[in-house]
Amino acid sequence: MILYTMAEKTDNIILIDKLSKNQKFDVHDRENKIFIIFLTGKKDHQGQVSIIIKGKSAKVQILGLIIGSKNQKLNLFTLQDHQQKESISDLLIKSVLFDNAKFYYEGLIKIAPLAQKSNAYQKNQNLLMSANAWADSRPKLEILANDVRCTHGATVGKIDPEILYYLKTRGLSDKSASMLVIDGFFRVVLDRIPDKQLAEKLQQKLNQKIRMLL
């Protein structure tokens, strides 16, 4: 795990590039943290990322950029545990799956009775690049306070053939059209990273990998 700390100390960015059992992160009063789950290697991954919001008025982002290929098995569990009031957590995890890759995702938002006025969001989007890839997505909510706003969403699908067709009529090859679409798919996540240098570095890594797989 590499820890990036911004010079201004306004943002703490934590990059998680391998998963393990019971990875727990506590968030305290008024903290502003960004967790980036970045899995692009060849290895299988299995593990948990639990964010325990123990403080009030904290702001947490959990971002996920995941590429799976070959016979890779990726197994990710995330927890957004709101124990105190007025905090915000926002999760966005995107995966692109090639070959026979299998991605199992389970995400849980928990809002304790004390955690009134919390906002929690959770979104998981999966792009399947091969007929044999699969994604199993289980976004869950357990809400025990009422003055809250929680949403979650999940999508699974392939690249819209009409989009590919359009790009190809503009002279792009199959490969570069797919590249462009995947780039846009991940860009939404990368744009949320305030450290532009880091975002660019991650994007390069993603592109490299995708170019190899397409």
Place this chain on the structure above:
Amino acid sequence: MTPAVSPVLNYKYGFSKPENYFFKSKKGLSSRVVEEISSHKSEPDWMRQFRLDSLKVFQAKTLPTWGGDLSGINFDEIYYYIKPIRDKAGSWAELPEEIKNTYDRLGIPEAEKKFLGGVSAQYESEVVYKSIQNTLSKKGVVFLDMDSGLKEYPELVKQYFGTLIPPADNKFSALNSAVWSGGSFVYVPKGVKVELPLQAYFRINAANMGQFERTLIIAEEGSFVHYVEGCTAPVYSTDSLHSAVVEIFVKKGARVRYTTIQNWSQNVYNLVTKRMRVEEEGLGEWIDGNLGSKLTMKYPSVYLMGKGARGEVLSIAYAGKNQHQDAGGKAIHFAPHTTSKITSKSVSTNGGRTSYRGLIQMFPSALGSKTKVVCDALLIDEKSRSDTYPTMDIRLNDVVVEHEATVSKIGDEQLFYLMSRGLTKADSEAMIVNGFIEPIVKELPLEYAVELNRLIQLEMEGSVG
């Protein structure tokens, strides 16, 4: 008692009639009780054997470890079969006064007048009253209670019964298979469209009695039928168990809509298995409203088996004090170009808990399929709880899968606006809740929609504090 009195108002406090039975099985479950039920109904051998085999499956299976708390069920304290009167009445006039009174309080004769469809009311374990429109039988449509269905159409029943939901599916389908009684048998021949909804009313009226109705609907090619099931039950001090099994076969190009408004009293465990098998270009729809009971676990499912088959589940759950509604829907895509949609609206108030639990499964054969799941939850106060447990298991890429869910409270601004127009807080809240569930309510037959809105209005009055 005039039928004009709102059944909803009466329900709130519960009412029950003295018990008057022709036959009551012994408490608890054993092969003897099962044999007794079967011989009492003079069933064919295969059904007796089916029941006995199912009992073994039931005894071997453990209770589910997920979902609601089932520890309060004592299977030894339940009467598994009760027959209230000797014969079935052929018309309303022939029904015993006592049963008629109960129905009057529920406003059912009114409903019957309005709807010219067949009415079949289940009082205790057996359907005692049925009136089938002549037009139905002329078209070749069969609408019977399940026991009569077995007697009159043994071949048809044997061909389909227990094939979509086998006894070994889960512990409660095994229990139902062993001790079932009542329920409906519907057969719609090829190309026949039944324009009026078929209705059946279910009631429980004996302390500690389980209700295990079994419904089988077969819609042949190109046919259409809408089946409506409404449940209300008086309050008892000991827990009772309701565990139904509903199997529906939707053939090529046919459409079946099944509507339930379930309003069991708040001591009933409502554990139901419902499944539709939809073939090519067919459409299966579940409209499922869960308001009463102590614990409901019910996930109506559509198995999309033929190319272009469609399935839809609309679910409303309302949980008040001491209630847990664990409801949702399942869509399993086996064939290409199948589509499904699940819409769930839940309201938790006064310490109640609602859980949406659902499954979308797409097998590699489901090329070009689409699904959309939308769950919205409303939390009325800080004591209540709302959960969402969706599962999406997608094993191919040529599909579109979407899921979204929101949980929120009633907007302060909405409340303020309505109250500034002179509405009380309770009325405002009821109006907002009714608006929230409106997309589903508008799919209900009129009188159900009216009753549901009234019921929510009433429930909301108690919850303001």
